[in-house]
Amino acid sequence: MKYVVVWSAFSQEKLDEIFEYHKFKVSYKVAKQIITKLIKGANILETNPFAGPIELLLANRKEKYYYLVCGNYKVIYSVDSTNKQVKIADVFDTRQNPTKMGK
Numbered sequence: 001m002k003y004v005v006v007w008s009a010f011s012q013e014k015l016d017e018i019f020e021y022h023k024f025k026v027s028y029k030v031a032k033q034i035i036t037k038l039i040k041g042a043n044i045l046e047t048n049p050f051a052g053p054i055e056l057l058l059a060n061r062k063e064k065y066y067y068l069v070c071g072n073y074k075v076i077y078s079v080d081s082t083n084k085q086v087k088i089a090d091v092f093d094t095r096q097n098p099t100k101m102g103k
Contacts (some may be wrong), residue, residue, distance in 0.1 A: 003049045003079070005042050007088045011076075014058070015039075018073070034071060038084040038091060042071035045086040049079045057098055065089065 007015075015035055022031035024039075044051055045068070052066040055076055067074040076090040 001084060003084045003086050004061070004089065005045055005086045006084050007042075008090075010093055011088040018093075034073075036094060038070050041068050042075050042086075042088055044075065049081075049086045052077070067092075069089065069094070074081060 002073075004054075015038065016061055018038075019031045020079045037049050050066065052068040055065040055067045055074075058065040058076070065076055065078050067076050072094050074090075074092045074094055075088060076092055077086050077088045079086055
């Protein structure tokens, strides 16, 4: 059965920030390619919600978080098996200090 991918407001803001950064620093075309890659990567979770490994840096949380790597970014998500939802919590730039994750 298919799951529904749900982007949190925070993760949507992160996508906007990533797009604006790359649009300003590189080009609109590159920014669009990066965002498309992130969204397509997350859409894989519709059919395989446990595709990514557990995010160990968030292991102390009540909810279990997983991640997918898409380019320089980690798509951080949790799975709600009861409601058949994959909840995207964050899009984290892996070039940053990992201690910034989850803040």
